[in-house]
Amino acid sequence: MxxxxxxxxxxxxxxxxxxxxxxxxxxxxxxxxxxxxxxxxxxxxxxxxxxxxxxxxxxxxxxxxxxxxxxxxxxxxxxxxxxxxxxxxxxxxxxxxxxxxxxxxxxxxxxxxxxxxxxxxxxxxxxxxxxxxxxxxxxxxxxxxxxxxxxxxxxxxxxxxxxxxxxxxxxxxxxxxxxxxxxxxxxxxxxxxxxxxxxxxxxxxxxxxxxxxxxxxxxxxxxxxxxxxxxxxxxxxxxxxxxxxxxxxxxxxxxDNDEYAGFGAGAHGYIKGVRYSNHGPIKKYLQSIGMGQLPVLHSHQVTLMEKCEEEMFLGLRKNEGVSFKQFEMKMGFSMKEKYGEIINELKNEGLVTEEEERLKLTKKGRFLGNEVFQQFLLSE
Structure with a gap:
């Protein structure tokens, strides 16, 4: 939705x-x-x-x-x-x-x-x-x-x-x-x-x-x-x-990694598990619309692995962090099951913390946010 x-x-x-x-x-x-x-x-x-x-x-x-x-x-x-x-x-x-x-x-x-x-x-x-x-x-x-x-x-x-x-x-x-x-x-x-x-x-x-x-x-x-x-x-x-x-x-x-629509030249959207981007050049965009077609240039069905990565690196940007419960409801398995080793390493480095059933960046982690996010992108 x-x-x-x-x-x-x-x-x-x-x-x-x-x-x-x-x-x-x-x-x-x-x-x-x-x-x-x-x-x-x-x-x-x-x-x-x-x-x-x-x-x-x-x-x-x-x-x-x-x-x-x-x-x-x-x-x-x-x-x-x-x-x-x-x-x-x-x-x-x-x-x-x-x-x-x-x-x-x-x-x-x-x-x-x-x-x-x-x-x-x-x-x-x-x-x-x-x-x-x-x-x-x-x-x-x-x-x-x-x-x-x-x-x-x-x-x-x-x-x-x-x-x-x-x-x-x-x-x-x-x-x-x-x-x-x-x-x-x-x-x-x-x-x-x-x-x-x-x-x-x-x-x-x-x-x-x-x-x-x-x-x-x-x-x-x-x-x-x-x-x-x-x-x-x-x-x-x-x-x-x-x-x-x-x-x-x-x-x-x-x-929150939820779904949204993008309209216009070069706009991006995420609907029904598919990420898409429109034609950027205005001429190409107008041509597609003129032919009665949606002006989508690229579309990609997000895999479960990609969805996990996005849930982590997008959600950790928020001070409230990522909910363990929401992660499991969306993915069908627990965050600890998927990322337990990485989480423990980041906790030991003082970059993340577990509070109120959520994984959050610490203040130190905010300064090194991209390095933290990368750990979840590089995981297999």
Missing amino acids: VRGVYIHIPFCHQICNYCDFNKVYFHKQPVDEYIEAVGKEMAMAVLNSPEQFANLETIYLGGGTPTALSPRQLDRLLELIAQHLSTDVLEFTAEANPDELTVDKLKVLRSGGVNRLSLGVQSFDGQLLKKLGRTHTNDEVYRAIENAMEAGFENISIDLMYGLPGQSMEQWEDTLEKALALNLPHYSAYSLIVEPKTVFYIQYSKGKLQLPEEELEAKMYERLMEKMEQGGLHQYEISNFAKEGFESVHNKIYW
Whole structure:
């Protein structure tokens, strides 16, 4: 049963130097045709398996940049979502750029059922924003949040990044202080990963990208956890912090390894035990829809072994960890039966702990999360 829907809007007015998501420049793109195609894809998917979408909990508009669309285009997209799915869901999130989030767009989003905003802020340091390829200013962040609150949005999150080229601890602390001064209910903070096919990757491969040492990056993460706790936010996932009741329901679907649908060019989904991805190039995507076909490029039936691995490395990202009981109900055998030796080794190293019938990362384990996850991926 599909719990959540992700809808990909691949258009951007400015492409950031670190971004490896499926995206294109907005100019001269068939945006209106694309929106109609997404509507047709949703209609086909629901027609094929109406029972799968009967109890939808979340919708997430991501990108690219959904707020690159005009108010009219956003309104049409939301109209199609309401027509083929439902906008009456527990959580309906739209990603937004601060400098594109106009009052008119906020009104359209709110009236269309969106009840959560995720703003790509990344930093409050002007020099670092330029390095990232971001175009907004701090004043635009403050204005966007103020306008969003006036439009009726209470559930607002901002994304932050650390481990940036040339970033100092002082710059990171300043960003954290400015972010927490906003007193928002949710914050996400990610360390920079230099991905292939990005401007940063090209610079890095030429030795022209100066990144902080691992030790400094670890200290930045530690400071992040300290500051968030002091600000009254609890860490519920490796990179996410919230006030009680404002945890991201949609992202928790991923970490719970539950099923979701993905619509749009390059979108991914997981339905009936099958992981799939759509055609990324917009032309290919539109061609498939035009022929009355779902635009799936790849699909893969997840094996039991893969399901076990995903349950562990996704679930351990959450502070609540992985339930021994839920694991056995899903897999048909116990976690200890499958991973007992690995768990004991990780416990001896102080990386995981057993609490409340769950396996969890320790604080030390959060710093070495990828190394912990790898142990479950390499198991036979």
